[in-house]
Amino acid sequence: MGFITFDKALHYYNLSEGLSQPHMMVAPDIEEIYLPAYDGLLVNMKENREMIIDLLTRLPQMFEGNMETGSALGPALQAALKMMNATGGRITVMQTVLPSEGPGSLKSREDPNQRSAKNVPNMGPATDFYKKMALDCSAQQIAVDIFLLNGQYVDLSSIGIGSYM
DSSP states (O other), X not given: OOOEEESSSEEEEEOOTTOSXXXXXXXXXXXXXXXXXXXXXXXXXXXXXXXXXXXXXXXXHHTTTOOOOOXXXXXXXXXXXXXXXXXOEEXXXXXXXXXXXXXXOOOOXXXXXXXXXXXXXXXXXXXXXXXXXXXXXXXTTEEEEEEEOOSSOOXXXXXXXXXXX
């Protein structure tokens, strides 16, 4: 199990057994995805249960004062794919805003005047980035679950294709 959080940057968490608490590593470069460390990013859930619970307990306080509104969903998915490339597994995404940073960024296409029109232009994906990510994940035996918790427009037709493959 491993964790990545993101805003305009990616935040990786080292959960190695020898640490007294989870260690966050920030990668501000979202154009060229790299893993800041190879050890400790993915850990056995059973063996590292206390460290995982500690991280989940600390996460709300860690980002409590964060005023950043950018969302680098695309780079976070690329990083998760890179982390799990050798093992496969499942990526679970919790997303609350429209992805706005780096590869896979989207712009709002919602037009309230077009909601009841016959040919709504935003019924199809705005980019093929998420379809390519889904195909790459599928090739590595990685499933993607996306939970969208938005109170506003999210472009489900673009992002949601990541869970279809």
